Amino acid sequence: MIRFSPLLLLSLILGSSTSWADNGELIISGWGGAYEQAQTVSYFQPFENEHDVRIKIRPYNGGIGPLDFLEHPGDPGWDVLDMTESDALAACNERLLKEFDKSVLISAPDGTAATKDFFDGSIFKCGVAHVSxxxxxxxxxxxxxxxxxxxxxxxxxxxxxxxxxxxxxxxxxxxxxxxxxxxxxxxxxxxxxxxxxxxxxxxxxxxxxxxxxxxxxxxxxxxxxxxxxxxxxxxxxxxxxxxxxxxxxxxxxxxxxxxxxxLSVWGIHRQARRPDLAAQFIAFATKTERMAALSNILSYGPTRKSA
Structure with missing residues (x-):
């Protein structure tokens, strides 16, 4: 069941004169520590450089409760979420995540289709696993x-x-x-x-x-x-x-x-301010070379055979 907060209903009725995230910003959940540092080098900085966009990391410590909380009217909290598999599945069932369009995923360097290059069980209705x-x-x-x-x-x-x-x-x-x-x-x-x-x-x-x-x-x-x-x-x-x-x-x-x-899963918040850019980020972060870059820094396994 979708749950609406009073703040969300008010923002839908009245509209919002300002956006918490500016047009050149993508908000992604962060777990901190060595993992976030590895993601910054492997995913965030290269994506910023390639797409001329600023990535803002907002802390997230798991669970689906925070996904339904609006700190400001019209603020989804995150555009892109990095979640455990169990949390991603629960959030999908609660319609807190958008359905994921797997067609955005990029083929392997040898031309193998992404859907065949990912290990079985890595692609979900509302996201895609990127590390184990x-x-x-x-x-x-x-x-x-x-x-x-x-x-x-x-x-x-x-x-x-x-x-x-x-x-x-x-x-x-x-x-x-x-x-x-x-x-x-x-x-x-x-x-x-x-x-x-x-x-x-x-x-x-x-x-x-x-x-x-x-x-x-x-x-x-x-x-x-x-x-x-x-x-x-x-x-x-x-x-x-x-x-x-x-x-x-x-x-x-x-x-x-x-x-x-x-598995750790990328998903897009149901109220992401920039869903198209969020999908572009996920496509970028799940490219073979990006996954390999992270695995070379941290002992987490990629979810693509080519990585």
């Missing part, structure tokens, strides 16, 4: 000088591996990790989660962490919490942890077990 990443568990090397944690089960084992755990306020991967810690086969996880028994198993695992959870909301926080010694283990995005370890010499190790792979 993983929600992972990492730990502070200094917290465990002897025996090191190496499994999802160790994340929940406060006795063997003491210290606080950093978790997102949104249930990203934690439910799946709870199931994996009981050695539930991946193919059975969601069936079990839909049952009362699954709920009890998850509750039991989370209760083991009671009093030892530090909640985070923004993607850079898990790295900050680990580097400052405020937590011993944290869930977060693989690219952030890799960047911290490789480029900033922060003593962080990623646990290989239980890496939860997800």
């Amino acid at each position: 990443y993983a929600d992972v568990i990492a730990y502070d090397d200094r917290a465990f000088p002897n025996v090191k944690p190496n499994s999802v089960a160790d994340f929940f084992d406060i006795d063997r591996f003491p210290g606080k755990r950093a978790l997102p306020r949104r249930p990203i991967a934690i439910l799946e990790w709870a199931m994996l810690s009981y050695n539930v086969p991946v193919s059975q996880i969601y069936d079990l989660l839909s049952t009362e028994r699954g709920f009890k198993l998850v509750s039991k695992r989370l209760n083991q962490l009671k009093g030892n959870i530090v909640w985070w909301e923004q993607g850079h926080e898990p790295v900050d919490l680990l580097s400052e010694g405020e937590v011993a283990m944290a869930s977060g995005f693989n690219g952030r942890f890799d960047d911290a370890r490789v480029n900033h010499d922060i003593p962080i190790t990623i646990i290989p077990d239980g890496q939860f792979v997800q």
